[in-house]
Amino acid sequence: MCSVDNQVVYKNYHAFIPIKLEVEKLCQESRKNKPSQNTEHLSVLVLGMDAVSRLNFHRQMPKTESLLRKIHAIELFGYNKVADNTFPNLIPILSGLSEKELQHTCWPKLTSVFDRCNWIWKNFSAAGYRTAFGEDAAWMGLFSYVKRGFKEQPTDYYVRPFIKTAEDDIGHKTQLNAKLCIGSKMSVAVLLDYVSNFAITMSSKDTFAFFWGTSLTHDFLNYPSLGDDLHERFLNQLLHTGSLNHTVFIFMSDHGIRWGGIRETYQGRLEERLPFVFFVFPEWFKNLYPTAIANLHKNAHRLTTPFDIYETLLDILSFKQIEKESIRKRSTELDKGKSKPRQISLFLPVHKSRTCNEAGIDPHWCTCHKSKPLPLTDAKIKNMSLILVEHLNSLLKPYGVCSQLHLAEVKSATVEYPLEHLYEKTKDQGLKDYVLVVRTTPGDALFEATVRHHIGNSSVQVVGAVSRINTYGSQSSCVTDFHMKLYCYCKSYFRTRTKL
Known part of the structure; x- marks a missing residue:
């Protein structure tokens, strides 16, 4: 901070990456107590961009894509999200669990902290790796948005205190949810500076680092273009300093944009479910484990999920698992198994006829089907739409502060069919799935849901989660349950608006 005549003329925050002696000692002890079978070790650097589909990444960030x-x-061309927003799509990567499984295992209440959960960085820490976790847009962080976060610092290097303090003090240029700038820099640039400094400082040490950028891309379809030069420069710096010589770099997103004009189109529906993922391995690793890398290349055109990335990360801890003979044995077991596991390491062959059900993807998020538009005047569609609104009201019933919703309009309706090569594994003449988009009042919310018709008994039910595909601002500020924020229109908000 600089002052002239008691007037502050400059203020900024800077983060440093010191070598922590206590961390180095623990890493050495872990290696002694649990000697690794790996002659070489591979560090892991995950960098995420929130809400960017694979196609939007190609549209918006051509320089970064060209460098990659x-x-x-x-x-990964067939990477499919497994749930709605960031939290339930990153939890499988970091724990191998779904959100519900996490609740049953270590996070029983919304007010519980996350310290008891077996995050994958604990596996790497036990193997003698230094660990790091960080994100920008601290107020809506992965573990802190309407949640309690951690009681103890979760990783050896933890960016949240720095980012939160800087954003609270000198963050500005707020548009919708995030502060786009910290001082004179874009918030994402501050995060990337930290990541590059961390990677360079730790280039000779074994590390597991997971960083997530939300501020730039969370809210606007076309804002990723503003980060193209930044990310190209960041990646070039890591390459030129040799910081990726012993590191697998995973560059990815969690889902596509979840609201806005594009989200009301079929293209937008698909893109929301298909985020981008890139893997960059050092040459020595590709030469030592060609079978594993060959399988990863094949899997680039298979149906894959966050659960698979978790299994892949576990394999990095034990190279014995990805040696040629081990891959052969594991592949044979996988092929002969009567039931396919939900999560498969990407170093193993994923079958080309894998279904969403096998991969742990609910029908509502599945992209392995074709759609046929239906007339909105069909009485069956109107009836299903009313059932959808009844379902939403049943979810809201325990929350007395929320208004009852009413159907105002059916915006679109489609019937879903499996792709030809999946038909034999998914056909069931007793079921038919429909995707409906409706507008409700009060609040003019747009909801998208998969509604299943059981032909045998003529019953109809909503399957899986219901998507909110337009922004809701402060309409749901009266509830703290992050699931209900998508659906609730606060009675207090309604009273305030009617007075205006």
Whole structure:
């Protein structure tokens, strides 16, 4: 901070990455107590951009995409999200569990902290790795948005105190949910500076680092373009300093944009479910484990999920698992199994006829089907739409502060069909799935849901979660349950608006 005549003329925050002696000692002890079978070790650096579909990444960030192609990054073309927003799509990567499984295992209440959960960085820490976790847009962080976060610092290097203090003090340029700038820099640039400094400082040490950028891309379809130069420069710096020589770099998103004009289109529905993922491995690793890398290349065109990334990260801890003979045995077991596991390491072959059900993807999020538009005047569609609104009201019933919703309009309706190569595994003449988009009042919310018709008994039910595909601002500020924020229109908000 600089002052002239008692007037502050400059203020900024800076983060440093010191070598922590106590952490180094613990890493050495872990290696002694649990000697690794790996002659070489591979660090892990995950960098995320919130809410960017694979196609939007190609549209908005051509320079970064071109550089990734130049260094032979492996892109996943069939990576499908498994749930609605960031939290339930990153939890599987970090724990191997779904959100419900996490609740049953270590997070029983919304007011519980996350310290008891077995996050994957604990596996790496036990193997002698230094660990790091960080994100910008601290107020809506992965573990802190309407949640209690951690009681103890979760990783060896933890960015939240720095980012939160800087954003609270000198953060500005708020548009919708995030502060786009911290001082004279974009918030995402501050995060990228920290990540690059961390990677360079730790380039000779074994690390597991998970960083997530939310501020720039969370709210606007076209804002990723503003980060193209930043990310290209960041990646070039890591390459030129040799910081990726012993590191797998995973560059990814959690889902596509979840609201806005594009989200009301079929294209937008698909893109929301299909985020981008790239893997960059050092050459020595690709030469030592060609079978594993060959399988990853094949899996680039298979149906894959966050659960699979978790299994892949576990394999990195034990290279014995990805040696040629081990891959052969594991692949045979996988092929002969009567039931397919939900999560499969991407170093193993994922079958081309894998279904969403096998992969742990609810029908509402599945993209392995074709759609046929239906007339909105059909009485069956109107009836299903009313059942959808009844379902929403049943969810809201325990929350007395929320208004009852009413159907105002049916915006679109489609019937879903499995793709040809999946038909034999998914056909069931007794079921038919419909995707409906409706507008409700009060609040003019747009909801999208999958409604299943059981032909045998003519019953109809909503399957899985209901998507909110337009913004809701402070309409739901009266509830703290992050699921209900999508659906609730506060009675107090309604009274305030009617007085205006």
